Amino acid sequence: MSEKIWLGGIYLKDEGGYDIILRSLNHYKKRLMTVDKSPEIKDSAAMFGGILKQAAMKTIPQIDEITQKIQNSLSDPQSISTLNENIAFLEKALTSYETDITKAQDTGHEYYLNLIGDLPRVKKDLELIKIAKSKIRQFE
Numbered sequence: 132m133s134e135k136i137w138l139g140g141i142y143l144k145d146e147g148g149y150d151i152i153l154r155s156l157n158h159y160k161k162r163l164m165t166v167d168k169s170p171e172i173k174d175s176a177a178m179f180g181g182i183l184k185q186a187a188m189k190t191i192p193q194i195d196e197i198t199q200k201i202q203n204s205l206s207d208p209q210s211i212s213t214l215n216e217n218i219a220f221l222e223k224a225l226t227s228y229e230t231d232i233t234k235a236q237d238t239g240h241e242y243y244l245n246l247i248g249d250l251p252r253v254k255k256d257l258e259l260i261k262i263a264k265s266k267i268r269q270f271e
Contacts, residue, residue, distance in 0.1 A: 139218065139267035140204075140211040148266060149201050151259040152221055156201075159224035160194045161246060162231060163187035170242055193220065221267055229260045 142148040167184045197217050204211040232253050235243035247253050
């Protein structure tokens with residue numbers, strides 16, 4: 132039986148998908164680093180925020196590792212296939228970025244605006260995120 136080809140890797144490498152993935156990972160890292168300052172957490176019990184912050188700090192090394200894998204795969208196309216084991220994590224980063232862009236545009240809350248940066252520019256990423264979320268799950 133032949134092994135399935137991960138078309139998501141082709142999207143990342145040959146179709147420039149790595150760019151939106153890297154932006155999403157970078158955003159996800161910023162989000163985790165400031166999770167205790169988010170409006171949802173600030174309004175809840177202080178102890179809950181501390182627990183979330185600890186969990187977030189454990190996730191940041193995974194972001195760095197996956198970012199490095201993507202950067203390595205740009206020069207070594209064979210290594211792109213190792214990212215297929217991180218599809219769920221990539222989706223989580225994309226969803227986080229998408230959600231925070233939407234919250235910034237819908238609420239105008241300072242936290243989200245500071246987190247995402249230039250709102251008119253990142254609003255363009257919403258369509259790229261949708262494409263990336265559908266393409267990274269594709270196998271043939």
